[in-house]
Amino acid sequence: MKSLILTTAALALTAGMGLADTVRLGTEGAYPPYNFLNDNGEVDGFERELGDELCKRAELTCEWVTNDWDSIIPNLVSGNYDAIIAGMSITEEREEVVDFTQGYTPPSPSAYAALSADVDLTGGVIAAQTATIQANHVVDTGATLVEYPTPDETLAAVRAGEADAVIADKDYLEPEVEASDLIFVGDDVPLGGGIGMAFRESDDEMRAKFDAAITSMKEDGSLNTLIEKWEVGGTW
Amino acid sequence: MSCFETIQDYAFRSLGYGERLLPRSDFTLCEHFTLIGSGMIWNIYYGVLAVVTGFFLANLLAVAKNSNSSWARKPAEWFIFLFRGSPLFIQFFFAYSLFLNLKSVSSFFDPLSSAWAGALIVLFLNTAAYSAEIFYGALQSIPRGDIEAADAYGLTGWSRFRKVMWPTTMRLAWPAYTNEAIFLFHATTLVFVSGFPAWRQKGDALYYAKYLADKTFNPFVPYPILAFYFILLTLVIIFFFGLINKRLNRHLPQSQRTKVKYKPNLMR
Amino acid sequence: MRSAIFSFCSDPATLETFQWMSCYLTTGKHMAFYVSFGTVLLLLAFAAPSALLFGFGGAMAARARFLPLNWLGRGYIAIVRGVPDIAFFLFFVIALDQGLEYLRHKVKCPDWDQPIRQGNDFIVCDIAKLPLGNSAQWIHETYGFALAVVTFAIVFGAFAANVLYGAMQAVPHAQIETAEAYGLTPRQTFWRILVPQMWTYALPGLSNLWMVLIKATPLLFLLGVEDIVYWAKELGGSKTANFTAYPHPDWRTQYFLALLVFYLAFTKVSEVVLNRITTRLSHGQATLAGEAQRKTT
Structure with missing residues (x-):
């Protein structure tokens, strides 16, 4: 489903490029610091800067599109945009349907956050966003899973006492924990194989371009700079 | 795993019985049908209870709205306007946050924040408002002759209402009321979409259809199956309401009977 | 880099409540929120007549003597109305989009030798894409909006078809017989x-x-x-200071209250307008309402 454009980005027309097809980047726009809408309603965050830089290096014109998390993969394979760059962890399940680039963040842990330290993480009530690897993990631990459609509502559920704890990417929880009375509880949980961009399986050529761009950003250290700037977990 | 085993494992998954883990890969059609069918239990639960309880409140509201006393009429009018004038989606949202606040007041309200009680209350109030409007319309269109005849027999007050007005109201309202019931059943799919969270992956038919669409990344199988179940359910509702309609019309000559036609009179 | 309407908005953290509010409510994000009210009204403005058109077609088909057409009309009405609209919305837009692209692909790229479905992917040739891959964003948006309008029109067209079908049956038979007696052809009648x-x-x-239809618009985001x-969800969710100049706790209740007021007001206005139209249309008609008008004047 087509969505509102947030801006046209990274115009990188170099000599020799005949057909300047735009690459449409799909994101959720509700998962800071990875991607969120800033006060002007534009896509902002770590992935916004990363995506713009990658497009520049791959000499492509890119456009940002937001799409509901629930239908983000069906809309990719049906061709409504060309890539997903939305804090999406690389998992086997997803690999069956889409192809990922190499991870642009190292595998980052998920974490539990709660209002008090004495929460039962395997027997209590844990909130998670629907259709995430964290939701799957909660089911596996045997805890009671409560699902909400957006990450924001999972936090609200803990604050309201509906759930004992929330599980999400640690990088997402970090600023929330800093700014409110939530605290981290339990050990970090390593889930997923890092975060990558997802492409249609038939789009190998484009995926290779972005893959190469990620490699070059890793090599010259600019990726690490970005990661540190937005505090999205460990560097390479 | 044979289809029979799948049914054993998942037929009552929506209630928390059977296999705890939902299937995660290599989905079969059988799993689709079983899980979504299992979720239908909740849709039927919400639909049946809300229609039955809503029916009584709707009658009260309709009589109140028809009353000459503004003390009775005004609140009924406002209630009906509020629930008919706003989307159910938003009603669910407000109910959920209200119930969360009530919960912190007293543990008596604890069940309200879970869907089985909270969403049921919203659906109950919502269908009561819609049905009340239908009943009120019917009450207004009772033929004058009926009431004059009742007066001539010396019937007054409660017995006039009970023996003459109410049966006619029901008879006139029934076709439209049937539609309202169907729409209410359709509206039960909104429960887990807006506000109320799903616990332990126990959800309604749409919840499981969404789960399957999310895992298989293919919306073209689960949603048509959901549609299939609902078409069946609609047929069943029409059948039962048709039986009642027949009973309500049994004293009339064949040609004057109103038929239950599925008409989109009211929806949310 | 924020472009603000009021000059004092450059550092919101230092502002008093009133000024803070006036800055907060004029951010680009809020502007998008206000514009979305227009989007909803625009959708209704397009969807209502299109649904009526679908309804008219459906009702005519259901009345047709030609059996396959008759079944098509009846089937359309029965199936679409038997299914909750939300279930329809969740897969229909993608299906419609793929269907259109498939048709265009067949017409525009007859020599294409690769399969359209490659595993999970749905691939048509570039010039068959809707909209074209290199078209501007507003075209993508308009196309998405048009798909939503068509989806609404198909769903509510089925309901409209049923209403119109009933209305056509309700016209007194004597009127039709009189027309026939005057020698009008069935088409003229x-x-x-x-009509x-x-x-x-x-x-x-x-x-x-x-x-x-008004009350189905909150489902638009599914399309x-x-x-x-x-936007109400996005704006209302709690915000930390790292990512916005206007941090605030969970304000979804306030935003949904605004939506509630909007819907109630819109319903009220619609009721008033529709009552007027009913009165006008009843004028001179051989119905109870028409009769009542005749007597009072």
Whole structure:
């Protein structure tokens, strides 16, 4: 489903490029610091800067599109945009349907956050966003899973006492924990194989371009700079 | 795993019985049908209870709205306007946050924040408002002759209402009321979409259809199956309401009977 | 880099409540929120007549003597109305989009030798894409909006078809017989006698349908249109200071309250307008309402 454009980005027309097809980047726009809408309603965050830089290096014109998390993969394979760059962890399940680039963040842990330290993480009530690897993990631990459609509502559920704890990417929880009375509880949980961009399986050529761009950003250290700037977990 | 085993494992998954883990890969059609069918239990639960309880409140509201006393009429009018004038989606949202606040007041309200009680209350109030409007319309269109005849027999007050007005109201309202019931059943799919969270992956038919669409990344199988179940359910509702309609019309000559036609009179 | 309407908005953290509010409510994000009210109204403005058109076609098909057409009409009405609209919305837009692209692909790229479905992927040749891959964003948006309009039109067209079908049946039979007696052809009878008279019978049903349509708009975000519910959720969610100049706790209740007021007001206005139309249409009609008007004047 087509969505509102947030801006046209990274115009990188170099000599020799005949057909300047735009690459449409799909994101959720509700998962800071990875991607969120800033006060002007534009896509902002770590992935916004990363995506713009990658497009520049791959000499492509890119456009940002937001799409509901629930239908983000069906809309990719049906061709409504060309890539997903939305804090999406690389998992086997997803690999069956889409192809990922190499991870642009190292595998980052998920974490539990709660209002008090004495929460039962395997027997209590844990909130998670629907259709995430964290939701799957909660089911596996045997805890009671409560699902909400957006990450924001999972936090609200803990604050309201509906759930004992929330599980999400640690990088997402970090600023929330800093700014409110939530605290981290339990050990970090390593889930997923890092975060990558997802492409249609038939789009190998484009995926290779972005893959190469990620490699070059890793090599010259600019990726690490970005990661540190937005505090999205460990560097390479 | 044979289809029979799948049914054993998942037929009552929506209630928390059977296999705890939902299937995660290599989905079969059988799993689709079983899980979504299992979720239908909740849709039927919400639909049946809300229609039955809503029916009584709707009658009260309709009589109140028809009353000459503004003390009775005004609140009924406002209630009906509020629930008919706003989307159910938003009603669910407000109910959920209200119930969360009530919960912190007293543990008596604890069940309200879970869907089985909270969403049921919203659906109950919502269908009561819609049905009340239908009943009120019917009450207004009772033929004058009926009431004059009742007066001539010396019937007054409660017995006039009970023996003459109410049966006619029901008879006139029934076709439209049937539609309202169907729409209410359709509206039960909104429960887990807006506000109320799903616990332990126990959800309604749409919840499981969404789960399957999310895992298989293919919306073209689960949603048509959901549609299939609902078409069946609609047929069943029409059948039962048709039986009642027949009973309500049994004293009339064949040609004057109103038929239950599925008409989109009211929806949310 | 924020472009603000008021010059004092450059550092919101230092502002008093009132000024803070006036800055907060004029951010680009809020502007998008306000625009989305227009989107919803625009959708209704397009969807209502299109649904009526679908409804008219459906009702005519259901009345047709030609059996396959008759079944098509009846099937359309029965199936679409038997299914909750939300279930329809969740897969229909993608299906419609793929269907259109498939048709264009067949016409525009007859020499294409690769399969259209490669595993999970749905691939058509570049010039068959809708909209074209290199078209501007507003074209993508408009196309998405158009798909939403068509989806609404198909769903509510089925309901409208049922209302119109009933209204066509309700026109007194004597009117048709009289027309035939005057030697009008069936086509003339339909367009000159039946259609002009059926509206008064259809109006109560259509009014209801309009109310229903208004209240179905919160489901627009399922169709990928960023509507008022989407923005209310986005703006209302709690915000930390890292990512916005206007941090605030969970304000969804306030935002949804605004939506509630909008819907109630819109319903009220619609009721008033529809009542007026009903009164006008009843004028001179051989119905109870028309009779009542005749007596009072």
